[in-house]
Amino acid sequence: MSQRSGRIACPRCGANNFDTVTVCWKCSAPLTGAAQPAPTAPGSVAPAPAQTYAARSAPGSTATSDRAAVWLGLLFPYFGLPVGLVFMMLDDDRKQQLGRTCVLWSCLSLVLHIVFMSAAALGVRELLMAALQGVRGAATRSGGLEGL
Numbered sequence: 001m002s003q004r005s006g007r008i009a010c011p012r013c014g015a016n017n018f019d020t021v022t023v024c025w026k027c028s029a030p031l032t033g034a035a036q037p038a039p040t041a042p043g044s045v046a047p048a049p050a051q052t053y054a055a056r057s058a059p060g061s062t063a064t065s066d067r068a069a070v071w072l073g074l075l076f077p078y079f080g081l082p083v084g085l086v087f088m089m090l091d092d093d094r095k096q097q098l099g100r101t102c103v104l105w106s107c108l109s110l111v112l113h114i115v116f117m118s119a120a121a122l123g124v125r126e127l128l129m130a131a132l133q134g135v136r137g138a139a140t141r142s143g144g145l146e147g148l
Helices: 062-073 076-087 093-144
Strands: 008-009 016-018
Touching: 062 076, 062 093, 076 093
Parallel strands: none
Antiparallel strands: 008 016
C-alpha cells in the first residue's frame, strides 16, 4: 500500500508536517519546502446561484398520534411504558405530552393485566390442585417421588 508523499520533515526537530503548512507544528520553525497556496485573482469566481429549499412537510395529526399512544399503552403495556418514558425525556412539549399519554395508558393496562391474571389464576387453581393430587397419587402408588 503506497502512502501519499505530501509530508515534509522539519529541518530543526524532524517532526512530520503536511506539505501545505509553512511552519512546523512542533517547534514553529519555518519550513523551506512548504508549498505555498496559489494566489487567487479577486473577483474571478462567479457567485453561486441562490439556493432554493423544498417546503417543509406539514406535521402529522395530533389526534392520530394520541390514538397511537393509547393503543400502544393498552395493547403492549410492557413496551408502551419505556417508550412513553423516553418520549417524556425529550425537549419538545408535544412529544412530552405524547409520552405522558402513553405512560398513563400503559399503567392502566398493567393494572388491568394484573387483575385479569389474578382472576384467571384463581379460576384455574382448582384444576391445578386436582392435577397435583393426581400426580401425587400416581407417584405414591408406583413408589416414585419419595419426598412428595
